[in-house]
Amino acid sequence: MEHTNDAHKVKPFTDDEYAQYQKAFSVPHRRPIRVGPKGYVLRADWPTHSEDVRTMPLRPDDIFVVSFPRSGTTWTQELVWLIENDMNFEKAKSIPLTDRYPFLEDFIYASATRMAARNDPAKLKMLEEILKPAPERLAATPSPRFIKSHLPLSLLPEGTLDTARVVYVARDPRDVAVSFYHFLKSFPHNGLTASFKEYYDLFINDLEMWSPIFEHVKEAWQQRHHPNMLFLFYEELSKDLGAVARRVADFLGKQYTDEQYASLLDHLKFDNFQKNTAVDITDLKKFGLLDSKGQNFIRKGKTGAWRDNFDEEMIQRTEQWMADNMRDTDLLFPQN
Template identity: 30%
Template sequence: MSQPSNRPPREFTHLYKGVRFPWMAPRSSLEALPTFQVRQDDIWLLTYSKAGTTWTDDIVNKILLYSGIRTDDDPDIDSAPYVEFSIGPQSNQELLSAAPSPRVITSHVLPEFLPTQIYQNKPKIIYIARNPKDIITSYLYHFKVIPIDEDYTSIRSIMDHFTSGNIIYGEWPCHVIHWWKKRHEENVLFLKYEDMKKDLKSAVAKIVQFLGINLDSKTITLIAEQTTIEATKQRKIKPKDYLLKKFNLSTDTSPFVRKGMVGDWKNHFSVVESEEFDKWYKEAMGDIDLTFQFE
């Protein structure tokens, strides 16, 4: 007799306009997103999934706290809600609409799904890019803790979905290339995950300057010390607990901050998988002058 499967049902993801989304980004929220009201003093953290969203959220929140712009550090309040999510009785868009300024808003959606006002009102946009092999590796562990789709169970299966654009949130090249081309716009700060790992203090200083906030070097150093991957992981990022509760999981197994290691893909990709991915990557990126540190 076969054992009962513990895989999630397919409805944990759904298709909207040809792109696969997780259940926590329902059709109703995606349909409402283009008309979401954007404020000029918003701070938007835009990333492809598993590219350092929670880490950057932690950094920005600390900057706002030390500058006095924010005074409430309640660990049970999501400091940067995903605008496309709807988990409880109210959607995050409804909660954000009632939130005081400045709002910190996160999103993984492709550019064409974002509110039209994001391009008109020009809020501050911080974009974090990460090498895609480490994104796939991070996905592997994320999906082990929070199962999203029955096909996302190995490097091979995740890589195949990633390169075909059938992974949740859609095509990575379209996401990263769009914001790379906008990196010179005054309201866009484009950072690389790997550079942040190499010199976090410099990354914090860039974000502080970009946000137009005055903090001395001592405070910037303190923020960098308090927001390393290791420090962020130890605090367990309580605002994300609502997702863990959905799957009856402990915060000790939270997938939102894991190793944060650059080049961890080498411990997971086979030689063949790596070579296949490299070929796809070269074709997908074409002549775009964006490069990544892969190890």
């Protein structure tokens, strides 16, 4: 997979885009940028670190878990890690998932997190270590390295798909929008005051971070037959996790007994997974970044939840939006 200069060209939001974006928040946000010919939305400080990401040295045993946010990333990370690590449940429970999977573009949150902890020197000092750029952290990480990213394939390190293995998980965009909204509401410093319907205008108009979602998913879908790519749907995990676990094991060259798979499925059962503190971002509650009384990072895990949140006008608008974006692809999201 090759990167071109065009893939990294940057332009800021227009005045109209920024006004529409900022309208959803009660606090000022820096003007986001669009990156590459698809116009992926990222935070303004992306160009400061993009070259470090693009040129990050890769290893043949690196494993990336990639997705658009709120698409089942955390569930997939735990599944992949356990299968690659011989079902070591005790280790998985003792080491936070965020330590096992450095977040490749975590620096885009650095300014927001430092701002939230600015009045607490002890928290700020801890944050400085946590927020060390992922390429720097990964350079000192022993193999095999596990890497999380919400970047589209075209913005991952150069040569990722030809060197490392990538597990990509996609989810129905309507459910992603609902989950993303509730996720953002749980971060008080974001100042999101928009109703879901108002927020959905941002999402459907590709003004949310990492948008456009369809281009993000289609990039991965086009590479689904690459030997180093495993493309999954969240809806598949939800419907038949056992079958997906076996696909992941085949992809990673692992074999397990029925008893081991049974233990894995129990560990990953949604009720158990939601209570697993090793996969929740509890550190963010300590730093005051996540509402301590609010939802867990692992929310409901429900497919088809969009139906409880959309009115008739939104449904009709969304049908047209999806039809327009699916016209040039054979990609189909599973029915739920």
